[in-house]
Amino acid sequence: MCGIVAAIGIADAVGVVLDGLDSLEYRGYDSAGAAWLENGGLRVIRTPGRVADLRARMSAEDVGDARCAIGHTRWATHGQPSEKNAHPQVSADGRVAVVHNGIIDNYASLKEELEKGGAVFKSDTDTEVIANLVASRYRGDLLKTVEETLPLLDGTFALAFMAPEQPDLLVVARRSSPLSIGLGDGFNLAASDAVPLVPHTRRVVFLEDGQVAALSAGRCVVRQNGEPAAFSVSEIAWSAEAALKNGYPHYMLKEIFEQPMTLENMFRNRLRLPMSPDADPEFTLDGMYRLPDSYFQGVSRIVLLAQGTAYHACMVGRNMLERITRIPAYPEYAADFRYRDPILDPSVLAIAVTQSGETMDTLHAVRLAREAGCKVLAAVNVVGSSIAREADAVFYLNCGPEIGVASTKAFTAMIAGLYFLSLRIGQIRSSIDRRELRRRTLDLLGIGVRLNGILASDSHIRDVALKYRDARNFLFLGRGTGWPLAMEGALKLKEVSYIHAEGYDAAEMKHGPIALVDGNMPVLFIALSGRRYDKIIGNIQEVRARRGRIIAIASHGDRIIQGLADDVIYIRAESGIMNSICCAVPLQLLAYHIAVARGCDVDKPKNLAKSVTVE
Numbered sequence: 001m002c003g004i005v006a007a008i009g010i011a012d013a014v015g016v017v018l019d020g021l022d023s024l025e026y027r028g029y030d031s032a033g034a035a036w037l038e039n040g041g042l043r044v045i046r047t048p049g050r051v052a053d054l055r056a057r058m059s060a061e062d063v064g065d066a067r068c069a070i071g072h073t074r075w076a077t078h079g080q081p082s083e084k085n086a087h088p089q090v091s092a093d094g095r096v097a098v099v100h101n102g103i104i105d106n107y108a109s110l111k112e113e114l115e116k117g118g119a120v121f122k123s124d125t126d127t128e129v130i131a132n133l134v135a136s137r138y139r140g141d142l143l144k145t146v147e148e149t150l151p152l153l154d155g156t157f158a159l160a161f162m163a164p165e166q167p168d169l170l171v172v173a174r175r176s177s178p179l180s181i182g183l184g185d186g187f188n189l190a191a192s193d194a195v196p197l198v199p200h201t202r203r204v205v206f207l208e209d210g211q212v213a214a215l216s217a218g219r220c221v222v223r224q225n226g227e228p229a230a231f232s233v234s235e236i237a238w239s240a241e242a243a244l245k246n247g248y249p250h251y252m253l254k255e256i257f258e259q260p261m262t263l264e265n266m267f268r269n270r271l272r273l274p275m276s277p278d279a280d281p282e283f284t285l286d287g288m289y290r291l292p293d294s295y296f297q298g299v300s301r302i303v304l305l306a307q308g309t310a311y312h313a314c315m316v317g318r319n320m321l322e323r324i325t326r327i328p329a330y331p332e333y334a335a336d337f338r339y340r341d342p343i344l345d346p347s348v349l350a351i352a353v354t355q356s357g358e359t360m361d362t363l364h365a366v367r368l369a370r371e372a373g374c375k376v377l378a379a380v381n382v383v384g385s386s387i388a389r390e391a392d393a394v395f396y397l398n399c400g401p402e403i404g405v406a407s408t409k410a411f412t413a414m415i416a417g418l419y420f421l422s423l424r425i426g427q428i429r430s431s432i433d434r435r436e437l438r439r440r441t442l443d444l445l446g447i448g449v450r451l452n453g454i455l456a457s458d459s460h461i462r463d464v465a466l467k468y469r470d471a472r473n474f475l476f477l478g479r480g481t482g483w484p485l486a487m488e489g490a491l492k493l494k495e496v497s498y499i500h501a502e503g504y505d506a507a508e509m510k511h512g513p514i515a516l517v518d519g520n521m522p523v524l525f526i527a528l529s530g531r532r533y534d535k536i537i538g539n540i541q542e543v544r545a546r547r548g549r550i551i552a553i554a555s556h557g558d559r560i561i562q563g564l565a566d567d568v569i570y571i572r573a574e575s576g577i578m579n580s581i582c583c584a585v586p587l588q589l590l591a592y593h594i595a596v597a598r599g600c601d602v603d604k605p606k607n608l609a610k611s612v613t614v615e
Helices: 013-027 051-058 107-116 127-137 142-152 251-257 259-267 308-325 360-371 386-390 409-429 434-445 447-455 458-467 482-497 506-511 533-545 559-564 576-597
Strands: 003-008 031-038 041-048 068-074 097-104 155-162 170-175 180-183 188-191 203-206 211-216 219-224 301-306 329-333 348-354 375-380 393-396 473-478 500-505 522-527 549-555 567-571
Touching (some): 003 013, 003 170, 013 051, 013 188, 041 051, 068 097, 107 127, 127 142, 127 155, 142 155, 142 170, 170 188, 188 211, 251 576, 259 409, 259 447, 259 576, 301 360, 308 329, 308 348, 308 409, 308 482, 308 576, 348 409, 375 386, 375 409, 386 393, 393 409, 409 434, 409 576, 447 567, 458 576, 482 500, 482 506, 482 576, 500 506, 522 533, 533 549, 549 559
Parallel strands (some): 301 329, 301 348, 348 375, 375 393, 473 500, 473 522, 522 549, 549 567
Antiparallel strands (some): 031 041, 155 170, 170 211, 180 188, 211 219
């Protein structure tokens, strides 16, 4: 959950690293540091706080023409945020510096052995053990030493090493934590993901698990198990501008407003609806490597593997898959799934859903499913990510970079992507008739227009949000697919505003949550028209009788709700399951505006990081 950047052979390597750390700060922001080579020695500056604090510390430094540097922005695991615990960590003899994303499980026993040999430790981190372990074996060949040392480490890591004795070399390595290499013209870069690389090059190598790479100014050598390894070069499709705010005050707001375009990008060249009403929609599973139709035959059940926001998308996806494919579907918390000895066999289709493609629990759940012989698909945003490479095939969400820590556009893309897959699998299995398939396809293609209409009501949603900026608690209630939306709305509010919030199925309200309702409790209902509408109205009446402050997301023109709720956010609710995407947008905007009004840093909430790459 930390971010690392390394550069060699490029002018102003330190500046390149700092700029890269800025773009990776969503991965961790409790401390930061950089190291570079200067006059044959190693310079290191570290600080608690954010990359801006590191820049301030370094503003008076003369980094000269340093062309080799490494840097790190940290989310603390071992040791509190402080200067001594920030990275880079340096060996006691000053011969090796390292930055690290991950956790070393056996660091305590390794540290004990090193201390017996005379090593002196200055930090509380597991990473300092790596620096001293490599230094204790270093005899002038950093690549060889790293390769010999890594098998001694239990745990996960993405690493970048530098040594003053070899000023023209960086060594990088990964095990279960992401690491990308950017190939430039006379220079090479490495980073935790592609975002820091794209301003300099779009030619990227995604290191495989267990690989080590030696980077010099004009050369990249990849090795695995002590032998040279072939590697492929990917071309990043999105531009550096896609990772900028483009005039928005925060990435979160920009990414909320990008959602109509994001969904259009997802379906472009993948979905075509012929003019003839008798013709079937044409689905192109370009990201699925054109799997044969037989792949989806004989599937007895579907498990959806995810964590956090992606899990809420899977709860919606379960409804879609079961209704359209007629295959039982079960959303699973990957962290629980991997430890409880689940019942699996080759007839099970596992679908992993993740923005980053690096979520550690989801990755291990995918590996468990593969070991059991299951079919494994992935719905992933980040091209070349670990889960994308582990799956039989991948459906890319095509969101572009999502920088805001609280996921917004990736959430709606996950729902839309699962809907797309449901329709295609239903078509293959003939579990949906032609007329219904066509209706639902039109529904999918029209979602961008509907979202633009909701975004146009942003000022009204902001006015509603300002009324509740001082709330200490919040309840979110919904039924059917409104239940996972309630959970997601509560999660967003917690993440960015630090207001305690809980999401429940409204059918559970009288089984506990109603005890919390009083005149100070805001209760948001997802109350669209549909077969559960009367039940939701009953729940609203019960909260109203207890003086709860009621906010409702309701169907356009609903006057009953208007007479019951304190505040109403209307959306055009026309098409069943796809209303989940439409409801998500006002929930995101409400959380955003409440957080901004409270003075919170919505892009970098405290204690959170974008990609959970450690357990």
